[in-house]
Amino acid sequence: MRALITGGAGFIGSRLRAALLDAGHEAMVIDDLRLGHPQPAPHERLRVVIDSLGGDAAxxxxxxxxxxAVFHLAAIHYIPYTEAHPEETWQVNVDGTAWVLKLCEDIAPRAVVACSSAAVYGFSDAPLHEDSPFAPRGVYGETKVETERLLGSFAAAHPGARVAAARLFNVYGPGDRNPHLMPALMDQIRRGETIKVGNTWPKRDYVHVNDAAAALLRLSEGPPGYAAYNVGTGIGTSVTSLIDDLVSVAGLSGRSAQCEVDSARVRADDGHLVSDSSRIIADTGWRPRVRLRDGLAWLVEDVA
Ligand SMILES: NC(=O)c1ccc[n+]([C@@H]2O[C@H](COP(=O)([O-])OP(=O)(O)OC[C@H]3O[C@@H](n4cnc5c(N)ncnc54)[C@H](O)[C@@H]3O)[C@@H](O)[C@H]2O)c1
Incomplete structure (x- = not known):
């Protein structure tokens, strides 16, 4: 199969690219390397176009x-950046998606899979199901709700195509350049610093990047029609518990890690975001394979 990956130089895109090439497919990456990811290494079945969404060369x-198959991953998604740059975020995430879908009208791919996010939901004490209401808390989540609306419209106009929105929860693993919690914790461990955190109680659903890439592949293989799918483990982990695990895993590899609450990072508006992933499991057979402690141990080894 020939597969396009927008954002294919990024954190999740790199893993998806490797998975596609490993499975013998041909791939094309469109990425403008704006986050400083390295240009993908040459491969006989890979074409790389360094250009932005909307560009003529692309x-x-x-x-x-x-x-x-089209995998649309390119987006801006570090929340503080998206809040500070709402127009740029809307232009990349929404106009960029519209541009990709316009191209899809010409090329008529069998499958279109685009990354949405758990940020389309509001906080909840119960696991979030795909039918849980949209309640985005900011620009980023709003752009993903709009992305899904565009996908739904595209699917309605192209009933022969498989179209899926992957609502990824917290993806972790090596190579994340956005300063999310996990890379920030790993940096502090790497420098031997005390780990500084904000709220310690909210639970997030940490899904390993290998599992996230596998889910995107599975979602491209389904029957025609549109659906949104949660991609998470179904296990909520509080920041306290995540740090306990990291400390213990880091201790196992001979490193120490101490943590303290930094009041400047404490947020009033916070809560749990945990996936009910029964839909993707039932429809595609995908299951998360990497246990959090194993994924953390690999990360710690990576910084050793
Ligand atoms: N990482 C997570 O935890 C997470 C969680 C939920 C959803 N997502 C979604 O998954 C997708 C991939 O995330 P990621 O973590 O790999 O992000 P990333 O930032 O590592 O990768 C995104 C890639 O897109 C490229 N890009 C951005 N804007 C572009 C543009 N206008 N033109 C061309 N290239 C552009 C960047 O250079 C980067 O290489 C995004 O859509 C994101 O919203 C990620």
């Missing part, structure tokens, strides 16, 4: 490549 290359 459009020409995609039309010539005529992908059978």
């Amino acid at each position: 459009a020409d290359a995609v039309r010539a490549f005529a992908p059978e």
Whole structure:
């Protein structure tokens, strides 16, 4: 199969790219490397176009490549950045998606899978199901709600296509350049510093990047029609528990880690975001394979 990956130089895109190439597929990456990810290494079945969504070079290359599956990952998603740059976020996340879908009208791929996010939901004490109401808390979540609306409209107009929105929860693993909690914790461990955290009680659903990439692949293989899918483990982990695990895993590899609450990072508006992933499991057979402690141990080894 020929597969296009927008954002294919990024954290999750790199893993998806490797998975596609390992499975013998041809891949094309469109990425403008704005986050400083390295340009993907040459491979006989990989084409790399360094251009932004909306660029002429990218459009020409995609039309010539005529992908059978389109994985749309390129987006801006570090929340503080998106709040500080709402117009840029809307332009990349929403206009960028509209541009990808317009191209899809020309190339008629069999499958279109785009990354949405748990940020479309509000906080909840119970696991979030795909039918839970949209309640985005800021620009980023709003752009993902709009992304899903665009996907739904595209699917309605192209009933022969498989179209899926992957509502990824907290993806972790090596290579995340956005200063999310996990990379920040790993940096502090790497420097031997005391780990500084904000709220310690909210639970998040940490899904390993290998599992996230596998889910995107599975979602491209389904029958025609549109659906949104949660991609998470179903296990909520509080920041306290995450740090306990990291400390113990780091201790196992001979490193120490201490943590303290930094009042500047404490947020009033906070809560739990945990996935009910029964839909993706039932429809595709995907299951998260990497246990959090194993994923953390790999991360700690990575910084050793
Ligand atoms: N990482 C997570 O925890 C997480 C959680 C939920 C959803 N998501 C979604 O998954 C997708 C991939 O996330 P990631 O963590 O790999 O992000 P990332 O920031 O590591 O990768 C995104 C890639 O897109 C590229 N890009 C951004 N804007 C572009 C543009 N206008 N034109 C071309 N390239 C552009 C960047 O250079 C980067 O390489 C995003 O859509 C994100 O919203 C991620």
